[in-house]
Amino acid sequence: MDTDELIGTLSRGAGPAPRVSLRRAFGWPLAAATGVSLAVGVLLLGAVPADQFATSAPWIKLAYTGPLAMALGIAAFAAGLPARRLRPALSAAAMLVALMAGLGLTAWLTAPPSARAAVLLGADGSWVGCAPRVVLLALPAFVVAIAAMRRLAPVRLRAAGGLAGATAGACGAFAYAFCCPESSAAYVALWYTAAVAACGVAGALAGPRLLRW
Amino acid sequence: MTGVEPADAFEASLAPLWRRAQAGDEAAYRDALRRMAARLRSYLRRRLAERPDDVEDLVQDILIAVHVQRRTHDPALPVSPWLHAIARYRLVDHWRRHGRRDALHDAVDDLDDWPAEDAPHEAAAARRDLGVLLARLPAAQRRAIELTRLEGMSVTEAALHTGASVSAIKVQVHRGLKRLAAWVRPDAGGRPPAD
Numbered sequence: 151m152d153t154d155e156l157i158g159t160l161s162r163g164a165g166p167a168p169r170v171s172l173r174r175a176f177g178w179p180l181a182a183a184t185g186v187s188l189a190v191g192v193l194l195l196g197a198v199p200a201d202q203f204a205t206s207a208p209w210i211k212l213a214y215t216g217p218l219a220m221a222l223g224i225a226a227f228a229a230g231l232p233a234r235r236l237r238p239a240l241s242a243a244a245m246l247v248a249l250m251a252g253l254g255l256t257a258w259l260t261a262p263p264s265a266r267a268a269v270l271l272g273a274d275g276s277w278v279g280c281a282p283r284v285v286l287l288a289l290p291a292f293v294v295a296i297a298a299m300r301r302l303a304p305v306r307l308r309a310a311g312g313l314a315g316a317t318a319g320a321c322g323a324f325a326y327a328f329c330c331p332e333s334s335a336a337y338v339a340l341w342y343t344a345a346v347a348a349c350g351v352a353g354a355l356a357g358p359r360l361l362r363w
Numbered sequence: 364m365t366g367v368e369p370a371d372a373f374e375a376s377l378a379p380l381w382r383r384a385q386a387g388d389e390a391a392y393r394d395a396l397r398r399m400a401a402r403l404r405s406y407l408r409r410r411l412a413e414r415p416d417d418v419e420d421l422v423q424d425i426l427i428a429v430h431v432q433r434r435t436h437d438p439a440l441p442v443s444p445w446l447h448a449i450a451r452y453r454l455v456d457h458w459r460r461h462g463r464r465d466a467l468h469d470a471v472d473d474l475d476d477w478p479a480e481d482a483p484h485e486a487a488a489a490r491r492d493l494g495v496l497l498a499r500l501p502a503a504q505r506r507a508i509e510l511t512r513l514e515g516m517s518v519t520e521a522a523l524h525t526g527a528s529v530s531a532i533k534v535q536v537h538r539g540l541k542r543l544a545a546w547v548r549p550d551a552g553g554r555p556p557a558d
Binding site: 157305 | 384385386387389392393396397400419422423426427428430432433434435436437440444445447448449451452456
């Protein structure tokens with residue numbers, strides 16, 4: 151077909167361009183996926199006792215993973231649009247991680263030497279299960295985030311996949327915060343972040359395969 | 364580079380059209396796509412010099428992508444970086460579909476198909492013509508091509524033979540072949556402006 155004919159075909163009756171929105175592309179779908187993960191987590195792993203919410207522990211987890219999911223989600227959305235800058239949202243995410251790392255380090259340093267291992271690794275080696283459980287609970291958000299990314303136009307597939315994955319990881323961590331009995335900030339800084347990073351790596355590996363258009 | 368607008372002039376001429384096009388103005392959309400097509404043609408001609416037949420196909424491919432993805436353009440941002448990002452993505456995808464790793468390997472891939480071992484008499488004739496051209500190359504490039512392409516040495520053997528590094532031999536062969544190809548095929552765009 152002649153290029154001018156093609157242009158005629160494309161423009162005929164094209165109408166106004168539809169708009170993409172962060173909320174519709176990522177916000178609502180990921181919120182729904184996180185709700186599913188929360189339900190699965192509570193059913194499978196059990197919720198933390200309600201009186202825990204009188205302490206700061208679950209609130210720290212939620213205050214870390216919630217904003218982290220938002221910052222990473224904004225960065226993922228930007229990665230889905232050609233020529234959009236990722237930096238502002240990425241720096242916000244990096245600041246959250248740094249802040250949490252600072253809190254964790256403080257908790258670890260102020261703990262009595264005999265308790266330091268438990269502060270970092272949790273009670274009875276619970277660290278072994280933490281990151282895998284977060285990854286498991288991130289699965290619904292992972293599927294949703296990759297599907298949302300496929301409806302956009304990512305031009306850097308690894309970055310887009312990585313950010314979609316990390317966003318899903320943060321959603322999974324948010325849901326897991328309702329089921330996690332550990333209370334130390336060092337534990338959260340280390341294992342929650344590791345789980346988010348693992349989901350990001352999985353997304354970056356899958357990106358070129360799943361997101362090509 | 365005749366007829367290529369500077370980037371900011373292109374943006375200035377496209378942006379108002381694109382704004383109206385995105386709002387639903389069909390004529391403005393058609394004009395915007397035409398301007399994009401012209402821009403893409405010159406962008407791709409420089410990058411697909413060895414496959415000129417692919418240029419128009421890829422222009423159309425990118426225009427379709429622009430159309431399908433037009434909702435992904437943020438009206439607060441300029442159009443040309445958005446167009447460029449899509450064009451580059453489709454170009455890389457095109458190379459991938461045609462078995463290339465990246466732009467830097469283009470010339471090598473094509474020139475590697477040079478007949479090094481034809482039938483003997485053809486080879487003799489070719490060698491005579493080639494000798495004239497080779498004599499015009501810088502000595503290092505000539506030597507590297509003679510060893511690897513005419514005497515059949517591997518790059519490693521040629522490196523041992525001359526004392527140069529393997530990558531230096533590769534670079535000399537690449538540059539030399541590129542220069543030869545430009546002399547043989549002036550239409551490929553390699554001829555110096557003096558001609």
